């Protein structure tokens with residue numbers, strides 16, 4: 001139950017408490033995101049904002065910040081609704097026939113990739129490629145044997161290289177739709193910041209990968225909660241205005257990103273423990289989100305919970321850039337499902353959980 005624990009197996013630390021997690025995430029001077037800084041020859045020549053500290057982090061993040069504010073994201077509502085409708089039109093849930101549909105492959109999985117690809121200005125014909133690459137990049141090992149881990153690392157490397165080549169071509173050769181994220185980055189590059197080609201490409205890859213599996217899992221985890229808490233589903237069916245708070249509670253209860261990590265930059269005393277420069281720190285957002293000193297009955301899913309200041313999107317300067325987009329996509333998807341399907345049932349026996357310490361979700365979620 002300790003809030004901060006040493007992990008002798010790899011000489012690092014684990015943070016579980018809410019206040020402790022928040023403090024570490026806020027203190028980017030002592031807890032660096034440059035995770036490759038002390039790892040010998042494993043230096044990362046192509047960092048994205050997720051792996052950068054200020055001042056470069058601030059400079060690069062500010063390039064796309066305005067495209068991701070809640071106000072800017074609301075402009076996408078109509079288009080997101082169209083995509084959700086299109087995806088749902090392809091299926092029908094019929095309780096009589098007992099036929100099942102998979103929530104993940106039908107809706108939760110394609111929705112975020114279509115939306116971000118459109119925001120970036122990527123042609124529709126290339127979407128499939130993107131989904132494939134971004135899936136490999138976020139995939140966890142199916143078991144912890146050295147062969148499986150090596151195989152996964154190699155596949156990630158191949159996916160990264162293929163994506164780099166693709167983006168290199170896109171960034172150097174094609175025309176870009178006005179106001180697309182790629183056009184914004186290129187314009188900023190020419191006018192103000194001198195982004196290296198690698199920085200530009202890493203930015204594109206991060207935008208594409210960061211929001212896909214996470215948003216997919218948010219939508220799936222929501223329906224998983226509905227199955228476990230039928231009263232919540234009944235309340236939502238009567239009052240759709242509860243959808244946003246039910247989404248926040250899903251983020252807290254089944255956090256799609258379970259943890260993040262930092263590197264200690266200089267020796268520091270942190271809540272009674274001595275951390276050394278170079279120590280690796282895993283910050284368990286999901287544990288912080290169940291901290292009983294902050295959340296009453298933390299293990300209960302409560303769509304009326306207020307306030308609900310969970311850490312599912314992180315905290316501090318690296319707070320999730322895509323949070324307004326993820327919330328909007330989930331809201332429109334769930335709202336539309338509630339409207340269209342007055343009754344449906346999940347088939348829990350056929351759930352396939354994602355095997356990963358850091359990602360919480362399901363590979364498939366059959367419904368009928």
Ligand code: HEM
Nearest residue numbers: 049050210211214215218256260313314318320321322326
């Ligand atoms: C950062 C979670 C959706 C883009 C983060 C972080 C978390 C997170 C925990 C902070 C990591 C850290 O501090 O080390 C989530 C969850 C999502 C989601 C749970 C969905 C439910 C998205 C979407 C996008 C996105 C849709 C964009 C299209 C980013 C980016 C960062 C980030 C660019 C890095 C921000 C920075 O370093 O300044 N996300 N994310 N995320 N997220 Fe998300």
